Amino acid sequence: MRAVVLLSLFIHARSEWQSVIGLEIHAQIQSRSKLFSRAGTSYGASTNSQVSHFDAALPGTLPVLNRRCVEAGVLTALALGCDINMVSKFDRKHYFYADLPAGYQITQQRQPLAVNGQVTYVYQCSRTSRVERRSARLIQLQLEQDSGKSLHDSEQRLSLIDLNRAGVGLMEIVTAPDFCGGDDAASFVRDLRDVLVSIGTCDGKMAEGSLRVDANISVNRPGEEFGVRTEVKNLNSVKSMRAAINYEIERQIQILDTGGTVVNETRSFDLDTGETVAMRDKEKVLDYRFMPEPNLPPLVLYSQRESVPLSLPSSQRPNVVVLEEVQGQMKELPEDRRKRLETRYGVSLINSVILVRAELDELFETLVTSHGCDPGSASHVVRNNYNAFLDERKLTWRDSPIETSVLAEIVRLYHEGKVSGSAVSVLLSEKTLDGQLSVSEVIERHNLWMLRDTSVIEAAVTDVFSRNPKMIKAYKKGKVNQLDVLAAKVMKKLEGKADSRLVLTMVSERLKD
Amino acid sequence: MQHLSQKCLGVCWTFARLRAVRQLSSKVPPKPTWEKVDFDALPKVPEVDLALVEQLERISLVEFNNETGLEWLRSSVKSANRLHVVDTEGVEPLDNVLEDRELWLCEDQVTEGNCTEQVLLNALKTEEQYFVAPPGNVPLKKRDKQHLKLGLQEDEDSS
Amino acid sequence: MGSLTIKQAIHQMRKGLLSVEELCKKCQDILKKTRVLNMYVNETDPEQLSKNLQASSQAYAQEAAKCLEGIPVSFKDAFCTSDMPTTCGSKMLLNYTPPYDATMVTRTQENGAIVIGKTNMDEFAMGSGSLDGCHGPVMNPWNFAVLPAADRHVQGANNVSEDTLSVEPGDWFISGGSSGGSAAAVASGSCLASFGSDTGGSTRLPASFCGVVGLKPTYGLLSRHGLIPLVNSMDAPGIITKTVEDCSIVLNAVAGHDVMDSTTVVESYKPFEIQEDIDLSKLHIGIPKEYHGPGLSGEVLRLWQDTADNLEKAGARVTQVSMPHTQLCITCYHVLCCCEVASNMARYDGIEFGLREGSEESTEELYAASRHQGFNDVVRSRILAGNFFLLKRNYEKFFLKAQRVRRLISNDFKNVFRSGVDVLLTPISLTDAPRYRWFANQDNHTRCEEQDVLSTPANMAGVPAISIPLSLSSQGLPLSLQLIGPHFSESSLLTVAGWLEREAQFPYLNLDALGLNEEALRR
Structure with a gap:
């Protein structure tokens, strides 16, 4: 586990520090009833209505394992390339907390459901457009109980406890410390979520608490041993995960840079302040006193x-x-779907990521194979225009008002340069409204044909240039992004009807003067 | 009168047994068969010091009331140490006598819950269907261990 | 009327010679008269009782009576009952009424039994004397048979309370524990069967002191759903009855897989009948020499010897065997018990149920205060010891070590049964029922360590064991022996027990014969 990380490590720009992150992901199992009781698991049920006698830890109640939870665990483990333990056992992990009525959690520490495993994911940098495939190792996957929820009322100095969530099945997925920064960890979690959603074992709704992440973070100088780590718990969105990890890395570096020592402790993240805060009492590490769960014979x-x-x-x-x-029950996993788009149709990595994540890869393939669309244009239209169109209307492509054949026609027109990229968006909306008309008729009616007259474009460029002398000056001084900004202004002037590539070329040419 | 007859019966019973001529040699051993434990050959018993007392009280949320409590822990640990009389090299721990049986798995159906009233019935404090708890993750106030001091002092002296 | 057995009672009720109401009233009369013994902590509400009696009556009238129809039974107060509080002998649960019934309660009632009340016990089943529960100690009904009449004075008509008996303080005989209330309840005749629990002998030991049959079935045969646990990996509901046959009737009514308890075996249970004519020549009895432990009284030893001899005389093959790890059982039990107690008691925090007392400044303060008030010293000390053994640094040395020793103990049984032995014959208690004064001289832990040595091995291995009263001591108190068989051998175990019972003709306690009836009291 302390071996050199497989991929190139991210060397911190600030100083000579390496950051090392390991993750513990808690994914709620999609099942009707809980892990060890038959109470329901629906989100948003009224307080304490989905609580059985066992969930409330009433004396004399015993756990009964849900077969669906075992299947979900196994399916997930198979999808993540793990080795399945044909015999696994359950343990009790003891600590006192108001949302843990029994005073212990039933988990699998000694002999979990699955061990090892490997996930290929796509790293996406949040600041640049860099994308690349990376690989992370998994240590184990185990089944365990979720805890209840407490609402803290600091005014009245009390906590209100709702046990609806207590006992819901969780898969805890533990990774090796293979990540080197917030983006890296966030990319992995997004991909992992996609896998779980695609096989139906977790709904991945982080906002509802279906997927939570604890991050173990440490920093060290290159070549030295891993540093003291802290644990940041309960990160419930990709955004907070990224921010928390990056903040924590900074915090630790600052401490070490000024000669201090990092304390091994548990911290939580406050999205408002953007800071991590120490959670527990800084005394000795809690001893969980793991003990075999006597009421559950081995799972075979x-x-x-x-x-x-x-x-x-x-x-x-x-x-x-x-x-x-x-x-x-296995489905085609996101990584396999991405690879197929890339190898068969030449789709770029970033596009394949977007298409698969948005569940539009099947549509894309239909357009190319059944309707003869050009892959490049099809991927552009689907990824840029159609994705947003569906998103706005909260639809999937199957229940879209635009028939696939109609979309294919639009893609063809785009490919032939007869409509611009921006015009396609307008075309999609208008076609929806004027369902009876054909695509060409809609284009006619709303004057969406591609602007071919270069003199009109030239005039627009001249106009924009005359209004924005500062931008031209800035560009000439080296601010290269002003090119895109100017081109965008020209496109806007032309109501998006020109070919954006042509406009960019023409603006670029003019700037050379 | 009735009591006397009952006692008589008991005496007669015993008498009859004593008089019985044993014709078969009994397989029951006539003397106790337990072996003495050589405490010196056992590994050293872990010490019970103040740090341990505080740790145990914190994780148990139960206090050692007095020296008797402390003494009991010591004798309990000493007694447990007797386990080391036997060599268990290569012996697997036994979790459950049903280890050759497998876990029964249940169908994923919602047949429990929806009994909020029942679940809240025995809670002394509730608020609008919630259980009520004080704020958590606040460590116990440090308590004076004077009442245990003597017991712990002895331990330090002997070490 | 005397003291009926279940078999006799059912027979009489079927024939219309006895009514369901009469039987129940008889039992309740005894209960009232023996209140001084403190056997019961709660009784079924009269209205509910009356309904149940009516239902049973009708069942007989329609010839649709089930196997326990109309039979008054009681349950140790560790079994959850939704119509009565379930305190487990502790202040922690003094006002706790479970919203569900234990499976043993449900199945018994489904077979027509009439639950008349909950019996007294040691707090959370920790103890071997039934002296350490929050409701006070249980006295052995044999006090009435053994103590001089002068020491038993009857409260006269001047007294406002109903006619009851009393016993001289300090000089009484204990009932044993932790299911003392249950054993005393059956011995006194206040009910015809009672459910106790057996973790380290808690059913067999009091059964032995009270002169009744106590069965600890194979682990996994009877459901523990609704039985508040002491040690989950060793607990078994125990059946206490007057006779072996009664025991089989109750067992047949309740045994078998329960989906709510994942440690019950899935195989279908086959009810059996005790065979009377058995060919002893096919029987191989083992006498484990290690069961002659320290403190075994001469009387118990002689009973053991005589019984072994009688079996041999009758044709059985009797051999001495060795179970070398027997001596370590009590130590092994102690470690595993404390560890499980520390874990099982972690739920008592006063939030969802139970005593809630003390500062509400923080959960830690509240939990600590509630647990201090709610648990007695015995419980608290086992929690602390258990957490000590479970600490990471001690886990291998104590907990895992105890689990390994447990396997050795379990293997002792496997080996001896594999060698051809059908059943083991051993003592169950070291002496007859001790006097309270003597017993209370030492603390709970010391007594457990001393008294449970012969009973804990069967719990370690999960094998079935039964305690049967066979004779009286020189003091006139019951003496019993124990039979232990391989897993799921209840049928043969009870058959052999039945044979011993018929041979012994044990003089059961009959409080009627001692004049505990209305006329005698008025004299």
Whole structure:
């Protein structure tokens, strides 16, 4: 685990520091009932209405494992390339907290459901457009209970406890410390979420708490051992994850730079202040006193239906989880879908990421294979215009008012240079409103044909240049991004009907003068 | 009168047994068979000091009331140490006597919950369907351990 | 009427010779008269009781009576009952009424039994004397048979309370624990069966002191759903009845898989009947020599010897065997018990249920105060010791070590049964029921360590064990022996127990015969 990280490490720009991050992701299992009780799991149910006697830790109640949760765990482990433990065990982890009614959490520490594993994900830098494939190792995947929720009322000095969430099944996915910054970790989590959503084992709704991340962060000088780490808990959005990790790295570097020592502690992140704050009492590390859960015999999995022994009672045989059968529920994973777009259609990595994440890759393929669209143009239109169109209306492409054949026609027209990129967006909206008209008719009616007359474009360029002398000066002084800004202004003047590439060229030419 | 007859019965019973001629040699050992434990051969018993007392009280949220409590822990640990009389090299720990049985898995159906009243019934403090708890993650106030001082002092002296 | 067995009672009720109401009234009369013994902590509401009696009556009338129809039973106050508080002998749960019934309660009632009340016990089942519960100690009903009449004075008509019996303070015999209330309840005749629990002997030991049959079934045969746990990996609901046959009737009514308890075995349970004519020549009895532990009284030893001899005389093969790790059982039990207690008691914080007392400044302060008030010294000290053993630095040395020793103990049983032994015959208690004065001289822990040595091994291995009263001591108190069999051998175990019972003709306690009836009291 302390071996050199596989990929190039991110050398901190500020000084000679390396940052090392490991993640613990808690993903709520998508199931009707909880891990060890048959109370429901719906989000937003009324307070304490989804709580069974066992969830409230009433004396004498015992855990009964949900088969669906086991299947979800196994399916996830298979999707993440893990080794499945055919026999796994449950343990109790003890600590006192008001949202943990039993005083312990049932988890799998000694012998979890799955170990090892490897995930290929796409790193995306938030500041530049850099994208690249990276790989991260997983340590283990285990099943465990979620805790209840407490609402803190600081005025009245009390906490209100809702146990609806207590006992919901979680998959805890523990990664190796393979990440080097906020972007890296955030990219991984986004991809992981996509995997879980695609196989249906977690709905990935971080805002609803379905996916939470704890980050273990430390810094060290290159070549030296890993430094003391802190744990930042309960990061419930990609944004806060990125910000928290980056802040924490900075904080630790500052401490070490001024000769201090980093304390091994648990911290939480405040999105408003953008800072991490120490959570627990800074005394000795809590001893969780792990102990085997005596009320749950070992969980046994079988590789094939035939390997289920006849000695197993007949009433139990239908209940067992068989790996082969779970594997049959596997869907095509996002990474495989991305690879296919890239290899078969030459789609760029960033576009394949967007298309797959937006669940538009199937549509793209249909356009190319069934409607003969050019892959480049199809990916451009779908990724840029159609994605936003659907997003605004909160639709998926299957229930869109635009038929695929109509979209194909639009893509073709775009490809032939007959409509500009911006015009396509307008075209999509107007076609929706004027459903009866054909695509050409809509273009006619709203004057969306591509502007071909270069003299009109030249005039627009002249006009924009005359109004923005400062920008031209700035460009000539080296501020290269002014080119894009000027081009955008020209496009705006032309109501988006010109070919953006042509406009860019013409503006660029004019700036050379 | 009835009491006397009952006691008589008991005496007669015992008498009859004593008089019985044993024709078979009994397989029951006539003398106790337990072996003495050599405490000196056992590993050293961990010490019970103030730091340990405070740690245990913190994780148990239960206090050592008095020296008797402290003494009991010591004798408990000493007693537990007897386990080391036997060599358990290569012996697997036993979690559950049903270890050769497998866990029963249940169907994923919602058949419990929806019983808010029942769940809140025995809670002394509730507010609009919530359980009420004081603020958490506040460590226990440091308490004076004078009542245990003597017991702990002895331990330090002997070490 | 005497003291009926379940079998006799069912027979009489079927024939219309006895009504359901009469039987229940009889039991309740005894209960009232023996209140001084402190066997019960709660009784079923009269209205509810009356409804249940009516239902059973009807069942007989319609010839639709189930196997326990109309039989008064009681439950140790560790079993959850939704119509009565369930205190587990602790202040922590003094006002706790569970919203559900334990499976043992449900199944018993489904078979027509009439639950008349909850019985007294040691707090959270920790103890071997039933002296350390918050409701006070339980006295052995055999006090009435053994103590001189002068020491038992009847409260006269001057007294406002109903006619009851009393016993001289300090000089009484204990009932054993922790299911003392249950054992005393059956011995006194206030009910015909009672459910206790057995973790380290808590059913068998009081059964032995009270002269009744106490069965600890195979771990996993009876559901623990609704039984407030002491040690989850060893607890078993215990059945206490007057006779072995009664025991089998109750067992048949409640045994088998329960979905709510993942440690119950899934195989279908096959009810059985005790066979009377058995061929002893096919039986191999083992006498484990290590069960002659320190403190075994001469009387118990002789009973053990005589019984072994009688079996041999009757044709059984009797051999001495060795179970070398027996001596370590009590130590192993102690460590594992404390660890589980520390864990199981972590839920008592006063938020969802239970005692809530003290500062509301922080959860830590509140929890600590509630737990201080709610738990007695015994419970608290086991929690502290358990957490000590579970600390990371001690886990391997104590907890894992105890688990390894447990495997050795379990292997002792496996080996001895594999060698051809069908059942083991051993003592269960060191002596007859001790006097309170003597017993209370030492603390709870010391007594447990001393008294539970012969009972804990069966819990370690999860094997079934039964305590059967066979004779009386020189003091006139019951003496019992224990039979232990392999997993799920209840049928053969009870068959052998039945044979011993028939041979012994044990003189059961009959409070009627001692004149505890209205006429005698008025004299």
